[in-house]
Amino acid sequence: MAIEEMKVKDAFRITPSHIPDNRGHFFEAWRLSELSAVSGQTFAVRQVNYSVSRRNTLRGIHGTTLPPGQAKLVTCVRGAALDVVVDLRVGSPTFGLYDTTLQEAGSGIGVYLADGLGHAFLALSDDTCMNYLCSEEYVHGTMVDIQALDPAIGIPWDTSEPFIRSAKDAAAPTLAEAVARGLLPTYAQARASYRTPVPA
Template structure:
């Protein structure tokens, strides 16, 4: 695996190094020891989730309050998606900035999304499946939802037709409203 640091402090894009032959290919998707060394602290999977979506489904923008906080290791296991992670940590030099990454099952690219970030994606194919390896288990009532179409963020989802979006995500507050509620994590080096 190769780790690529993004302009968002602590956020990584991880690309595999496939071994291919006439049968197909093989690659490591996650090695927790290597990831922990790269981020400078332990990453211990506490929960693994999968989400399956039809083409042009927009999910997000989601984060988790601290405590418990929640780092994510995200990869596409079927289909293709446009992933956006946003630094929502107050005081971060990259606050409000985002990284867009196309993830495909065939490519195997993964993302490490630190605590305090927002995350969402647009599915580009039918039956797209995304895997979330979570650093903490889900705690009901701690999720932060931000409207993925918030004009302040102006995220480049890249859809041609208005996407399928849940009523919860469509009615989610703006980043300014979430910030005013005091729900965002403070940035620390």
């Protein structure tokens, strides 16, 4: 598999190698030792989530306060989505920057987001299902919501159709408003939370 750091620091795109035969194909989606070697972090899975979305559903931008934080490995397992990572860590060298990944079921492409990064996606087909492997169990009241249509971030959603959104996402503050209200983690907090790999 190929693991590359994205434009957002501490976010990684994982592209598996497919092995075809007469039955179909096989691939390793990710391997902890390889992800740890590239990212400098270990990733213990403590919760697994799925979301199922209608076409043109826009979810996010969602992050988590520190502590507890919540690193994620996100993969599309049905349908297709434009997946987006946004750096929400105040003081980060890539603060406010985003990067996108086209995720399609069957491709096996995954995106790893370290603590402090935000995630959003646009469902490109009906019945799009996203799988989230999470490093921490969800704690009520710790989610950070940022406006996905914030022009200062400038994510190119590239659709003329109206979005399907939750009321909470539609009312989320802009990045600047979140900074002013002290809602966001700092880069130093996030980096301090990252687990170092266990020696082989």
